[in-house]
Amino acid sequence: MNQAIVFLAVALVFVPLAVRLGLGSVLGYLLAGVAIGPLGLALVSDPAALLHTSELGVVLMLFVIGLELEPQRLWAMRRAVFGGGSAQMAVCAALLMPVGLWLGWTWQAALVASLALALSSTAIVVGLLQERHLMALPVGRHGFSMLLFQDIAAIPLLGLAAALGSAAPADATASGTGLTQLGLQAGAVVAVVLLGRFAAYPAMRFVATLPVRELFTGLALLLVLGVAALMQAVGLSMGLGAFMAGVLLAGSPYRHALESDLLPFKGLLLGLFFIAVGMSMQLGLLASQPLQVGLGLLLVVALKALGLWLLGRFIGLHPSQRTLLAVLLSQVGEFAFVVLAAGQLSGVLPTDTAALLTLIAALSMATTPLLLMAHDRWLQAEEAPVRPADAIEPDHAPVLLAGFGRYGQIVARLLLATGIRPTVIDHDADTIDSARRAGFVVHFGDATEADLLAAAGAAQARVMVVAIDDPQQASRVVALVREHWPQLRIVARARDAVHAMDLMEDGVHHVQRELFESSLRSGRAVLEALDFAPYQARQLADDFRRYSEGFLRSARADRHNQDDLIRRVREAREQFERQMQADLARQQRRPGDGGWQRDDGPPA
Incomplete structure (x- = not known):
């Protein structure tokens, strides 16, 4: 009990601090382990036993990864995942392995170590991609695909570490025993497949019908831990069994329920695992071998960054995005701790080598935020020199338009066609240069600066159009306009x-979701293709628009609580579907009320 209190207390201190400093939660757990470990306060006496118990967090992590890897999804991303991902692992390992051989390691140790260090941190990289809205860009797609492949490759890496460490000459008896063991392992794999296909689904369906919700959580834990224990009993990795079970259940209708039930356990146990790793780190090496630690850290980060940058040329990334990809994936991933521990356990890695590499892997995680800040300040400044804002001559335009992308261009062209000339501002130099070549007058500048909007004539304008695609920047522009020019009517892109909902709460007069109307028109076209009368299709689309706008107004208070928002979405969707079905049934009972047809056109 006392140790549990210590773990929770130290995690609540170090993890928020690390997250606030931009270092990530993983590094926070590692620092917490260092603080209470033998070299810190020495509050826990047996880190090895804790590490063994907390490996269940890794097992649950692999099960959740398997749940997210549906075969159809993997097939759609097969080139980026298996092509780019395997190339990343191969290139980085090829650059790192000669260092180990030069240091006198065996080829087995150099291979396992280089492959482990080639892994990157999914938690750190995905968090940064989402924070910077890069997931939809090429650098985000390729980076995520590489991480996805690493998640898959981590399973064979554990097997490789065990196989290389336990390889030894075998006599005839050992050979027969090996064949028996191989048969048991194959049987266990078949049993897991049959369990996932024919036993797990009926069991989950039965438990899901019971009014006792916690039984489903118990079944999920029993499924994962049971499969993991079976695999361990036949000499295979517990993680392999959990991963297989997750993949088999990826297409299950209970996938999301399984994931939501297991996530708290996975998070706590995985955090406990990183705390145990931090407790086991030999920080004394910083004092006894500072040169080896420093040079090792520098070589690992630099060689990985070099390999990723070179690979970026072959996958077609722009030079600036190549550099960004190299920085984002230059650290060593959390699963490297598992692979290095497995290598040490099997004997392929000497204890002192594994301790040194584990320390380097942990320290590398702290370098990514620092390198990213350096990339933002210096590298991007060299590639794209700061361009001063254009001087805007006040022409008392009635409309200010911030953002001249696809959305803003359509608004501007409509206004220009009616003789209204808006003052257009955009912060992307390439977009402005292209627009000017096409004959548009677009000014370079940051619409979040009050001085620029004042110079553009915000005090005399009647309407402010916020057509910026970045939600945070758009919200800042809205707040600025509401504070300094409350008389302006605001039309904003969401x-x-x-x-x-956020924009409506901020007082925007008209909010337009960027894909809503085009998607609604496409839905009308689909209905007409399915032999719905044009008038009926239009009426259904109008009903959906009213329902959606009403939902936005009524659900604003719940938007910050994801669980409440999802519940409201489900309830509103079911209610709307029932209403639509009832309306369709009434229309079918009145066959003469067909409205205008396609050839007739809408009524005048």
Whole structure:
């Protein structure tokens, strides 16, 4: 009990601090382990036993990874995942392995170590990609695909570490025993497949019908731990069994329920695992071998960054995005701790080598935020020199338009066609240069600066159009306009429903979701292709528009609580579907009320 209190208390201190400093939660757990470990406060006496118990967090992590890897998804991303991902692992390992051989390691140790160090941190990289809205860009797609392949490759790496460490000459008896063991392992794999296909689904369906919700959580834990124990009993990795079970259940209708039930256990146990790793780190090496630690850290980060940058040329990334990809994936991933521990356990890695590499892997995680800040300040400044804002001559335009992308261009062209000339501002130099070549007058500048909007004539304008695609920047422009020029009517572009709710809360007069109307028109076209009358298709689309706008107004208070928002979405969707079905049934009972047809056109 006392140790549990210590773990929770130290995690609540170090993890928020690390997250606030931009270092990530993984590094926070590692620092917590260092603080209470033998070299810190020495509050826990047996880190090895804790590490063994907390490996269940890794097992659950692999099960959740398997749940997210549906075969159809892997097939759609097969080139980026298996092509780019395998190339990343191969290139980085090829650059790192000669260092180990030069240091006198065996080829087995150099291979396992280089492959482990080639892994990157999914937690750190995905968090940074989402924070910077890079997931939809090429650098985000390729980076995520490489991480996805690493998640898959981590399983064979554990097997490789065990196989290389336990390889030894075998006599005839050992050979027969090996064949028996191989048969048991094959049987266990078949049993897991049959269990996932024919036993797990009926069991989950039966438990899901019971009113006792916690039984489903118990079944999920029993499924994962049972499969993991079976694999361990036949000499295979527990993680392999959990991963297989996850993949088999990826297409299950209970996938999301399984994931939501296991996530708290996975998070706590995985955090405990990183705390145990931090406790086991030989920080004394910083004092006894500072040169080896420093040079090792420098070589690992630099060689990985070099390999990723070179690979970026072959996958077609722009030079600036190549550098960004190299920085984002230059650290060593959390699963490297598992692979290095497995290598040490099997004997392929000497204890002192594994301790040194584990320390380097942990320290590398702290370098990514620092390198990213350096990339933002210096590298991007060299590639794209700061361009001063254009001087805007006040022409008392009635409309200010911030953002001249696909959305803003359509608004501007409509206004220009009616004789209204808006003052257009954009912060992307390439977009402005292209627009000027096409004959548009677009000014370079940052619309979040009050001085620029004042110079553009915000005090005399009547309407402010916020057509910026970045939700946070758009919200800043809205707040600025509401504070300094409350008389302006604001028409704003929203990325999604939650952003639309935020803008409505901020006092925007008209909010337009960027894909809503085009998607609604496409839905009408689909209905007409399915032999719905044009008038009926239009009426259904109008009903859906009213329902959606009403939902945005009524659900604004719940948008910050994801569980409440999802519940509201489900309830509103079911209610709307029932209403639509009832309306369709009434229309079918009145066959003469067909409205205008396609050839007739809408009524005048």
